[in-house]
Amino acid sequence: MKKLGILVSGRGSNMAAIVDACEQGTVSATVELVISNNKDSMALCLAQEKNIKTAHLSSSIYPDADALDSAMCDALTASKVDLVLLAGFMKKIGPKMLARYKGRIINIHPSLLPKHGGQGMFGINVHRAVLDSGDKESGVTIHLVDDEYDEGAILAQRAVVVKPEDSPESLAARVLKVEHLLFTETIQKIIDGSIILPTD
Numbered sequence: 001m002k003k004l005g006i007l008v009s010g011r012g013s014n015m016a017a018i019v020d021a022c023e024q025g026t027v028s029a030t031v032e033l034v035i036s037n038n039k040d041s042m043a044l045c046l047a048q049e050k051n052i053k054t055a056h057l058s059s060s061i062y063p064d065a066d067a068l069d070s071a072m073c074d075a076l077t078a079s080k081v082d083l084v085l086l087a088g089f090m091k092k093i094g095p096k097m098l099a100r101y102k103g104r105i106i107n108i109h110p111s112l113l114p115k116h117g118g119q120g121m122f123g124i125n126v127h128r129a130v131l132d133s134g135d136k137e138s139g140v141t142i143h144l145v146d147d148e149y150d151e152g153a154i155l156a157q158r159a160v161v162v163k164p165e166d167s168p169e170s171l172a173a174r175v176l177k178v179e180h181l182l183f184t185e186t187i188q189k190i191i192d193g194s195i196i197l198p199t200d
């Protein structure tokens with residue numbers, strides 16, 4: 001069984017979807033560790049309720065970015081994590097993490113990248129930008145993480161229709177449902193070999 005580490009910052013609904021899929025067996029993996037930069041994140045509470053090991057690692061504990069980078073690597077390594085999932089994680093991944101887990105850090109973004117991605121494009125901002133652009137469709141992107149926000153190789157995408165009456169909130173809700181499905185499907189495809197990650 002693959003061992004998953006999940007990095008979160010807030011609500012944790014994507015983390016919950018992954019945890020549920022592992023419990024139900026639709027994802028052949030176990031969630032070994034949940035790390036948050038936010039000690040008050042709901043995701044940490046949910047993970048603790050599920051008896052999943054958690055860690056609060058942040059710049060308030062490690063003011064030195066390099067030390068925080070090392071602490072994250074060490075925590076994931078200690079839990080023997082194979083794949084690192086970013087599920088609403090709002091911080092950049094450090095160079096040690098990128099090197100240690102090269103090609104095995106996966107993020108979910110609530111638009112059809114490269115549209116509406118990059119620094120500042122998170123949460124409701126993404127859906128507001130989609131509506132402001134007049135796009136007739138939005139969607140979900142699952143991609144590898146590199147040293148730039150939302151620029152790693154795309155692993156999976158699924159479109160979501162934009163309705164004329166949509167608000168950022170109604171679009172966000174429709175996209176989030178697809179996020180939960182696509183994230184779990186894509187992680188299982190990586191595990192069963194249908195999606196091949198770069199090995200170098």
Ligand code: GRF
Binds near residue numbers: 013
């Ligand atoms: C999701 O929309 C995800 O695409 C983005 O951040 C949000 C996190 O939501 N990266 P949740 O914490 O998983 O509910």
